[in-house]
Amino acid sequence: MMQGRVEELKTLQRIHKLMNACLPVTCAVMVVTFAGAIYWVKPAQAFGQIYGSGYVAKVMFVHVPLAIVSFVAFVVTAAYSIAYLRQRDIRHDVRASASAELGCLFALLATITGAIWARCTWGEYWNWDPRQITVVVVLATYG
Structure with a gap:
């Protein structure tokens, strides 16, 4: 044993x-x-017409998947944490910790790419949008 x-x-x-x-x-x-x-x-001809100005819209193709992956990682963290509390198996705790680290990394990258998009679109990096505040709370909780 x-x-x-x-x-x-x-x-x-x-x-x-x-x-x-x-x-x-x-x-x-x-x-x-x-x-x-x-x-x-390089963006296609219709890309700018459909999604807005070329390079600004391309940030969204990186930003949105990063945000989705971060929240999936936090759901996995919650699942492994519940499994740890029920079974007291340290492997679940290790996996929850690793998943939380990945979630924080991807949330931080999503915040950075979102700030780049916000600067190009709204003219400022931060405007206290509820989604921005939610990510800050998540990063403060898990970080």
Whole structure:
């Protein structure tokens, strides 16, 4: 019984080290991909007529999926937290914590891309919109 727990802990530590090693590379790939999507892909002729000015509207193709993924991560956090409270299995707590970290990361990225869109559309980065306040409360709660 104890030997199995020790092996499981060693496996989790190896996974954690691997994830820490891959994080900078993953972030760099993500930044390059987003930069390419926003700046190098030219909008189609009808794109500006349908969605507004080209590059401003393209931010929404990044912003909305980031926001959706962040809230999905927070739902997963809630599910694993409930599972932990019911079963007292530490693996559920670890998964809830990891999911909360990802949710915060994606919520922060969604806030940044939303601020870029707001500046181009409304003329200011922040205007105390209820959605903006909700994300700040979520980040303050989980962060």
